[in-house]
Amino acid sequence: MRILLVEDSPRLLRNIATALRRSGYAVDTAADGEEGLWLAESHEYDAIVLDIMLPKRDGLDVLRTLRSRGRKVHILLLTARDTVADRVTGLQAGADDYLVKPFALDELLARVQALCRRAYGAKQPRVVIADLEIDASARTVTRAGRPVGLTARELQLLEYLARRRGEVVSRTDIEAHIYDGQIDPMSNVVDSAVCSLRKKIAVSDSAAPLIHTRRGLGYVLEATP
Amino acid sequence: MKSLRRQLTRELSAVLAVLFGVSLLGLYLVMYQKLTRSFDVALEARALGVTALAEQQNGQVEVDFSEKIMRGFSAGKARNYFELRGTNGTVVARSLSLKENALPRPPGGAAEKAAYWDFKLPNGRPGRAVGFLFKPKPADDRPESATVMAELVVAVDRDELDETLGWLLAAVAGCGGLLLGAVFFVVPRVLRRGLAPLERLGAQAATIDAGSLAARFPAADLPVELQIIAGRLNDLLARLEASFERERRYSADLAHELRTPLAELRSLAECALKWPEARDPETDRDTLVIALQMEALVTRLLTLARGERSRLAAQCAPVELAPLVAGVWRPFAKRAAERGLRVDLTVAPATPMADPVLLRSILANLFDNAVDYTPTGGEIAVTGSAEGKLRVANSVAADFAPEDMARIFDRFWRKEAARTGREHVGLGLNLARAFAVAMGWELTARLENGRLAFMLGVAEK
Numbered sequence: 001m002r003i004l005l006v007e008d009s010p011r012l013l014r015n016i017a018t019a020l021r022r023s024g025y026a027v028d029t030a031a032d033g034e035e036g037l038w039l040a041e042s043h044e045y046d047a048i049v050l051d052i053m054l055p056k057r058d059g060l061d062v063l064r065t066l067r068s069r070g071r072k073v074h075i076l077l078l079t080a081r082d083t084v085a086d087r088v089t090g091l092q093a094g095a096d097d098y099l100v101k102p103f104a105l106d107e108l109l110a111r112v113q114a115l116c117r118r119a120y121g122a123k124q125p126r127v128v129i130a131d132l133e134i135d136a137s138a139r140t141v142t143r144a145g146r147p148v149g150l151t152a153r154e155l156q157l158l159e160y161l162a163r164r165r166g167e168v169v170s171r172t173d174i175e176a177h178i179y180d181g182q183i184d185p186m187s188n189v190v191d192s193a194v195c196s197l198r199k200k201i202a203v204s205d206s207a208a209p210l211i212h213t214r215r216g217l218g219y220v221l222e223a224t225p
Numbered sequence: 226m227k228s229l230r231r232q233l234t235r236e237l238s239a240v241l242a243v244l245f246g247v248s249l250l251g252l253y254l255v256m257y258q259k260l261t262r263s264f265d266v267a268l269e270a271r272a273l274g275v276t277a278l279a280e281q282q283n284g285q286v287e288v289d290f291s292e293k294i295m296r297g298f299s300a301g302k303a304r305n306y307f308e309l310r311g312t313n314g315t316v317v318a319r320s321l322s323l324k325e326n327a328l329p330r331p332p333g334g335a336a337e338k339a340a341y342w343d344f345k346l347p348n349g350r351p352g353r354a355v356g357f358l359f360k361p362k363p364a365d366d367r368p369e370s371a372t373v374m375a376e377l378v379v380a381v382d383r384d385e386l387d388e389t390l391g392w393l394l395a396a397v398a399g400c401g402g403l404l405l406g407a408v409f410f411v412v413p414r415v416l417r418r419g420l421a422p423l424e425r426l427g428a429q430a431a432t433i434d435a436g437s438l439a440a441r442f443p444a445a446d447l448p449v450e451l452q453i454i455a456g457r458l459n460d461l462l463a464r465l466e467a468s469f470e471r472e473r474r475y476s477a478d479l480a481h482e483l484r485t486p487l488a489e490l491r492s493l494a495e496c497a498l499k500w501p502e503a504r505d506p507e508t509d510r511d512t513l514v515i516a517l518q519m520e521a522l523v524t525r526l527l528t529l530a531r532g533e534r535s536r537l538a539a540q541c542a543p544v545e546l547a548p549l550v551a552g553v554w555r556p557f558a559k560r561a562a563e564r565g566l567r568v569d570l571t572v573a574p575a576t577p578m579a580d581p582v583l584l585r586s587i588l589a590n591l592f593d594n595a596v597d598y599t600p601t602g603g604e605i606a607v608t609g610s611a612e613g614k615l616r617v618a619n620s621v622a623a624d625f626a627p628e629d630m631a632r633i634f635d636r637f638w639r640k641e642a643a644r645t646g647r648e649h650v651g652l653g654l655n656l657a658r659a660f661a662v663a664m665g666w667e668l669t670a671r672l673e674n675g676r677l678a679f680m681l682g683v684a685e686k
Contacts, residue, residue: 009485009488009489011489011492011493011511011514011515012485012488012489012492015489015492015493015496016492018496018500018503019492019495019496019499022499022500022503053481080480080481080483080484080485080488081480081481082480082484083473100484101484101485101487101488102484102487102488102490102491102492103488103491104491104495105491105492105495105496105499106495
């Protein structure tokens, strides 16, 4: 899942970005409203974490501009303003969620996760495909009841494929949503990651393959080929 | 609940009812007097007719009644009566209508001046009488022969008078009733209509609360008397709105200034606990920087709070301005040079009364802002007059607007809404002005030709 983080406090920006990356998200950062707006319009993000008081262009202005241009990306407003009027203004401007500083990091991560889930029309944190069960809240994966050990990024990749189950997911989509967009277009990092994931979820010889390759198109996660 | 309209309705109705009542009563009494007087005049004329027939001869009173005169006092009609007595009280003549009865003597005794009184006639009906003494004319027409007086009482039935007075009383009472009804019908409606703008004003005022301070009373639609009130209320609302807005802004700014470093600290700590392997020396340096910033913020807020409670005790003494300004500027000179700023320090010798510690703080704040906010390659000019007035002017960014001047001394105000540079928390100018006031100086600011100028000097009384 790819997140855009727009925050003017460099320390907060660094800490939140670190926390999101360590949770497996691909994170782009911006320190002012104009850069944030440019990034939000240039890439497909699964969620945006947006501060309100920003240099050059404030967060509410960025939010309104995105909504007026038809961008439906889920946006969480992150701000020190905590009055009911401020919350109402933010939500009426088109925000999907509102978090007041200071906040618990786990709460921010949970809210971002919920927003990403909503981006794919899902409300349940659990996804079950055949005997594969992914619990995004608990950050656990089991196959036929046996736990599968995945890195944060592998877990994000599996969840992304699972949220789009039955769809052909292109390498470009995976690069855009799981990686920071910083990877070399000629590299085979996506193929390697998918290969590694396949091996890890194939917990036994009898386990049916779930990730199928559509040559020249991408990958599909589905019980049947 | 006390209602102005109900009270006015009650009082106005009562006053009008009393006024109408008194007026009608007065009218009735005047008419009563007038009609009674006319009746009395007619009665007196009748009595004078009788006196014209009386004569005296040799001390004896005689009466020669003509048939025409006596017809008015006949027994059949029994409505008019007279009785003529001599001075010794003996009856000389009386009307046939009296038969065997007698008329009463005047209540206060007989006198030449006519007396009128009411009494019951011999036939039992109410009557009115006139009585007086007169001197019958002498039979020989010689005035000296008239030596005796006679007493005449003439009475008439007052039926007609009473009937007229009764009709008059009924008419007055009827008019009174109608007027009273009209008062109770018209007054409430007139008052309701007249007081409608006041009620509208009250209803609108009742809807105003802290959340609707932007509302204003439509003064143009109101009567002149209420326009003044509405105007004053609108002024008050405007001041309240500005005050609430300032307070809201202050709270939001204060929340931002405190919550952001707290959020930074918390996220630092949580990251370090969650991913201990990611902890590096940078984390501790960040923690220290945040703590120092919060300490500076709290120190300034406390100083401001003391200033508000007038606990900033300035110790004023003559201060050599030029060396003080040069000394305060020295630490900023290097930063100004690094930013390529042109600096002009021209301070004439002057020794105004000031607290050197507070004055240094004010100047340090102004210089700090000037060095940080003057665009690269801009100019800073510090001038001091022989009267001890200082002026610190610096170029500002093109987006610095005249309306910013209204907020420049507000707490936490910075041109940029976001707090990118953590060195400035937006309290310095507010604090500088509090210091200036504490030592009897004043600090003002204005924008002139793309330059922000601060004027500092002893306050003019």
